Structure formats: structure tokens, C-alpha cells
Amino acid sequence: MRMFKRTLLKTALGGLAVAATLGATAQAGEVEVLHWWTSGGEARAASVLKQLLEEEGHQWKDFAVAGGGGETAMTVLKSRAMSGNPPSAAQIKGPEIQEWGELGLLGQLDGVAEQGRWGELLPPVIAEVMQYDGHYVAVPVNVHRVNWLWANPEVLEQAGVENVPATLDELFAAGEKIRDAGYIPLAHGGQPWQDATVFETVVLGTGGPEFYRRALVELDPDALGSDTMIQALATFKRTRELMDDGMSGRDWNIATSMVINGKAAMQLMGDWAKGEFTAAGMTPGEDYLCAPAPGTEEAFTFNIDSLAMFRVSDESEREAQQALARLVLEPEFQKTFNLAKGSIPARPDLDMSEFDQCAQQSLEDFQRTAEEGGLVPSMAHGMAVRADVQGAIFDIVTNYFNSADMTAQQAAERLVNAANVAM
Ligand code: BGC
Numbered sequence: 418m419r420m421f422k423r424t425l426l427k428t429a430l431g432g433l434a435v436a437a438t439l440g441a442t443a444q445a446g447e448v449e450v451l452h453w454w455t456s457g458g459e460a461r462a463a464s465v466l467k468q469l470l471e472e473e474g475h476q477w478k479d480f481a482v483a484g485g486g487g488e489t490a491m492t493v494l495k496s497r498a499m500s501g502n503p504p505s506a507a508q509i510k511g512p513e514i515q516e517w518g519e520l521g522l523l524g525q526l527d528g529v530a531e532q533g534r535w536g537e538l539l540p541p542v543i544a545e546v547m548q549y550d551g552h553y554v555a556v557p558v559n560v561h562r563v564n565w566l567w568a569n570p571e572v573l574e575q576a577g578v579e580n581v582p583a584t585l586d587e588l589f590a591a592g593e594k595i596r597d598a599g600y601i602p603l604a605h606g607g608q609p610w611q612d613a614t615v616f617e618t619v620v621l622g623t624g625g626p627e628f629y630r631r632a633l634v635e636l637d638p639d640a641l642g643s644d645t646m647i648q649a650l651a652t653f654k655r656t657r658e659l660m661d662d663g664m665s666g667r668d669w670n671i672a673t674s675m676v677i678n679g680k681a682a683m684q685l686m687g688d689w690a691k692g693e694f695t696a697a698g699m700t701p702g703e704d705y706l707c708a709p710a711p712g713t714e715e716a717f718t719f720n721i722d723s724l725a726m727f728r729v730s731d732e733s734e735r736e737a738q739q740a741l742a743r744l745v746l747e748p749e750f751q752k753t754f755n756l757a758k759g760s761i762p763a764r765p766d767l768d769m770s771e772f773d774q775c776a777q778q779s780l781e782d783f784q785r786t787a788e789e790g791g792l793v794p795s796m797a798h799g800m801a802v803r804a805d806v807q808g809a810i811f812d813i814v815t816n817y818f819n820s821a822d823m824t825a826q827q828a829a830e831r832l833v834n835a836a837n838v839a840m
Contacts, residue, residue: 446733448741449478449504450724451497453490454758456670458692462758469744475737480504485669486610486798498522498727505738509555509725511546511800517725518549524728524735526553529742538746538764542787543721546800555725556742559751559760562779563687563718563795564618564710567673567694570703572600572682581683581708585622585652588711592659595682603659604681606667607819609811613797615685616653616814622712623649626791629716633796636806636836642829650825654818656685676705685710687720687798691759691775700773707775709782717779717786720798721763802839809835 448470454463460481467477482490487508497503498520509517517523530536530553536544539557547555566588568581573591576598582588592602605611621629624645631640640646661681664672673693675681684690694705701707709716724745726738744750751762756771761780769777786792794800799807813835817828 444733444736445474445476446731446735446737447476447478448506448734448737449480450741451480451482451490451494451504451507452724453482453484453487453508455481455483456485456668456689456693457696458670458694458757458759459689461696462692462754465754465757466741466744466750469750470737470741473740473744475740478504485606485608486614488610491804503727505729505734506724506726506741508722510721510723510798511794512802513799513804514546514555514723514725515549516804518554522727523549523554524726524738526556526726526739526742529553529556529739533743533746535746538766540765540787542719542792543763546721547723555723556745557763558722558724558745559755559758559763560779560783561687561689561720561722561758561760561798562783563614563720563798564621564713564716565688565690565775566683566685566708566710567676567690568683568706568708569676569679569681570706572598572676572679573706576600576682578682581706582711583708583714585619585711589655589659591682596659600679601659601661601675601681602683603656604672604675604684605656605660605664606669606672607665608667608669609815610797611669611672611686612815612818613811614687614795615656616649616818617718617795617797618685618710618713619653619656620646620649621716621718621793622710623652626716626786626793629718629793632832633810634794634801636802636839638833638836641832641836646829646832647825650817650828653814654825657818687795688759688775688779692757693759695757695759701775702773707778715786716791716793717782718793718795719783720795720800722760806835806839809839 454460470477482493494507543557547553547557576595578591578594582591595602617633628645631637632646669686670693672684673690676684677697699705729735748767751767755762761776769780796802813828813831817823
């Protein structure tokens with residue numbers, strides 16, 4: 418009985434708190450949020466937003482579509498939109514935000530942005546991506562760095578590898594020792610987006626950020642067909658030697674778990690992988706190591722997750738969207754979410770003392786490369802080129818990676834053709 422009363426009281430108080438948060442005019446509404454945050458670390462991070470929204474009295478309708486990199490989620494989003502029933506919010510990134518804006522399907526967040534002073538808070542490189550036609554239509558959740566190498570220090574030690582490889586040559590030399598010691602050098606999942614993640618990282622490590630920009634952002638045919646690209650493609654193909662036979666179709670987080678449990682020594686992956694190490698209770702610098710991907714110390718491949726809002730007619734739904742957008746940039750969400758997700762906050766003004774050394778290095782490198790050059794958008798994660806062009810590059814990269822007889826030269830020619838079609 419006492420228990421029952423206490424529960425009743427709690428519910429009543431909860432109701433009061435909700436009414437107070439929502440204010441006099443606001444109405445409780447529902448936001449259906451499409452995302453692909455389904456791995457252990459990702460799901461922990463996503464639950465933070467759900468909780469904060471619900472604490473404000475709104476409802477979160479989860480629309481999670483599994484599949485790393487989000488390709489499946491985007492296909493599902495397109496079919497929902499085509500049937501005239503898009504969710505109210507969706508994880509849409511980079512140039513794709515412009516594509517949805519052009520279709521006239523996105524709602525505006527200018528009021529929230531003005532109240533929250535997004536223009537002052539956000540680095541220009543982020544603020545720009547969130548706007549369509551001069552209006553805010555999306556809110557940034559974080560900044561992921563893609564060019565990371567994750568390593569298991571115990572496996573490296575067992576194999577007699579003293580330092581985390583800093584160059585591509587060192588990567589292959591370490592790989593040989595690791596293989597000889599009976600471990601898999603590089604954990605990988607053979608899926609197009611993961612192949613493309615390794616590919617762009619090798620392009621960056623081979624040609625540097627200016628070359629990367631010309632080739633994979635500006636799609637300059639001269640860069641795509643150059644000797645540097647052919648060399649990068651050949652090196653990319655060589656990374657297969659470091660991988661295991663079971664990689665085909667493997668999810669990225671399963672590959673991360675191979676580094677966690679010591680089956681594999683390293684993984685080339687963005688820092689959502691850190692979310693998996695964190696969820697496993699591991700500490701960077703002790704249980705696992707993070708280092709810029711070989712040859713890319715001076716560069717930062719950015720991948721900004723963002724939630725775009727679809728135009729809705731229901732007032733309460735619109736209020737819930739606005740609340741969601743506001744919450745996303747508040748310090749509490751930025752901190753808790755990014756600690757779990759492995760990324761750094763989208764707003765650089767926050768106290769980073771609770772973040773680990775990988776995140777601190779990420780923020781430092783983000784700011785340094787933004788000022789000095791070297792900050793480049795990730796092609797593999799939808800930040801650099803239109804979705805159709807990205808799809809064409811993925812096809813070429815994956816076919817080449819898995820083909821026994823396509824040469825690096827032929828793959829480069831295909832990239833040039835794809836760029837010419839895209840122009
Ligand atoms: C997204 C991350 C996500 C990763 C794996 C990336 O494209 O930006 O948020 O964790 O894919 O699914």
C-alpha cells in the first residue's frame with residue numbers, strides 16, 4: 418500500500434514537472450526519430466536523447482533501422498517519404514540535407530537556432546551544413562573523426578610491435594609480425610561503406626589532405642586518374658592481406674569486438690568504435706589505444722551526425738521537434754551523448770574535462786586542422802559528395818577491393834568516369 422502511494426505521488430509529481438517544463442502554451446507531442454544507432458555504444462548514446470525528450474513531456478517514437486553507415490536507413494527513409502509519410506526527424510547528413518531541402522520536405526528551426534544562438538555557438542564548417550537556403554533545417558549532434566586507428570596493446574606487445582603504426586609502411590610491417598604471432602592484423606567488415614572508410618583513409622594517408630580534397634570532394638578527374646590515386650588504390654588493396662577470410666558482410670561493431678577480445682590487433686574506423694570500447698568498460702591508453710590512421714596525423718576527416726526535421730502540420734508535433742532540436746545543443750545532451758558515442762561535442766565551448774584522451778586529441782586536432790588546413794569532409798560518411806555520386810564510388814571501390822583481376826589503373830579510370838558523369 419505504501420509502495421502504491423509512493424508510486425502515485427511520484428507519477429503526480431512527474432506530471433507536474435512535465436507541465437512546468439512544457440510551459441503554459443506548449444503541448445506534449447511525439448517525434449518519430451529515424452536513425453541507425455543500434456550497436457551497443459550507439460544505442461546507449463541514443464537513449465540519452467530519448468530520455469531528455471521524455472523528461473520534457475514529449476514522446477520519442479523510435480525508428481531504428483540497423484545497418485552501419487546508414488545506407489539501409491536512407492533507403493527506408495526514401496520509401497517512407499515517397500509514400501507521403503516521412504518520420505518527423507531523421508538522421509540525415511552533409512549534402513543530403515540539401516537534397517531533402519530541395520524537395521521542400523524539411524521544416525525550419527530558425528526560431529530555436531536564434532534563441533540558442535547557434536550562429537555563435539557552432540563552428541562555421543558545421544553551421545553551414547545545417548542550413549538549407551539560409552534557414553536552419555537540421556541540428557548537429559556531434560563531430561566524429563573518421564581517420565582513426567584502434568589497437569589492442571596486448572596483442573601488439575605479444576607480436577613485438579612497439580608502437581602503433583604511424584605510416585602505411587609501418588602498418589604493413591606491423592601486420593606481418595602480428596600475423597606471425599597468430600593474430601589477425603586488421604579487423605574489418607566487408608561491406609561497401611566499411612571498404613570505403615578504409616579506402617578514403619588510405620587516400621588521405623597516401624596523398625595528404627589537399628589531394629584528398631581534390632579527388633574525393635571536388636571529384637577532379639586529374640586527381641582521380643593520377644599516379645597518386647593509383648598508388649593509393651594499390652595500397653588499399655594490399656590492406657586485404659591484413660584482414661581475415663571471415664570479413665565478408667561482417668558488421669563494423671563485430672570487427673571492433675575482435676580488437677576488444679584480442680582476436681585482432683587493430684581496426685581502421687571512425688570514433689563510433691570508441692563507443693564500443695567504452696560500453697565494454699575499457700579505458701583508452703590502458704586497455705586500448707587510439708591513434709590517427711597511418712599517415713594522416715596532420716589531417717582530420719570529419720563526419721557530423723545531424724537530425725533534420727521534416728515539415729509537419731500538427732502543432733504539438735512541431736513543438737516536440739523544436740524541443741528535440743533545442744535539447745540536442747544543450748550542454749547536458751552534448752556531454753552525455755558524446756561520452757557514450759565516442760565523438761566530440763558539436764559546440765566547442767564545453768568543458769572537456771570528463772572526456773578521455775582520444776576525445777581531447779580529436780577536439781584539438783579538429784580546431785588545429787580547421788585553422789591550418791587538413792580538415793576534410795568524409796566521403797564514406799556522406800559529408801563530401803551527393804548520395805548518388807557516393808553510391809557510384811562505393812560500387813567501384815568495393816568491386817575493385819573484391820576483384821581478383823581489376824587493376825588499380827582500371828579502378829582509377831572508373832572513378833574518373835564516375836566523376837565525369839556526376840559533373
Ligand atoms: C555515423 C555514425 C555511426 C556509424 C556506424 C556513421 O556514418 O555517422 O553515427 O555510428 O556510421 O553506423
